[in-house]
Amino acid sequence: MSYQLLKPAKLPPGTQWKNTTVLERPLSYMLKRSRRKSIGLRISDEGLILTAPHWATSQHIQQALDTKATWIFSKLEERLKRLQQQAMSHTVWQEGGQLPYLGVTITLQLNPLLKQSVYAGELNQPSHEDRLCLHLPPDADSQRIQDLCHSWLQQQAKRDFAIRLSYFLEKSGYQTRFNQWRLGSPAKRWGSCSSQGNIMLNWRLIHFAPAIIDYVIAHEVAHLKEMNHSPAFWQEVERLLPTFYTARQQLKQFDPASLPLFE
Structure with a gap:
């Protein structure tokens, strides 16, 4: 598969568009120079972004690409599947995206x-x-x-999640165990609940249908009673949201890092 992507209409400030070959496969990437001490790689919705120190030569950069080739192509495969799954495209961040x-x-x-x-x-x-x-x-x-x-999106998440959280707290009867909540953006969690009654909800949930959002919120509210995933916990989730199982199965297809927005 070729990863010689189309050049964006307008590159982010301070970046250059580069085409090369890695493991005999065409590869396009955005090169950004910085004061960092080593070469860094990350995958965004637009593709591969390589950040290199000012002293790094083209040979240094190519060597880094060759060394990390397996990781790069694996992540780009994941990116492609994610964009297809989310009905996204490489033109998402532009007019008509x-x-x-x-x-x-x-x-x-x-x-x-x-x-x-x-x-x-x-x-x-x-x-x-x-x-x-x-x-x-x-x-x-x-x-x-x-x-x-x-x-x-974060504004909408803050508004919508607060309303749904209030609903499930009232239904649970655990308002006294609840302390506060906040939006978060962890790479591996949709939500969390601490023993102090603090709930975190990943704002990227705003991409999903309300039924999935409700499942995550009900899940965290249930932890106010059961700080585990025992049968008693799942019984509590079912009491709060009898239809939770379908949403749970749908959410298993994704992880927070697989959604369109990254930083």
């Missing part, structure tokens, strides 16, 4: 005349015809678009 929100795919629209982001549709019942209108010019670089999407 698509983004999953509450279980449906909405379209991005850029409009410099707007003073703030505007959702064109029903926020609580989104449809595939809905648009997220961002106050950016049509030629805005992908990083600015991504940052603005981050901000908007």
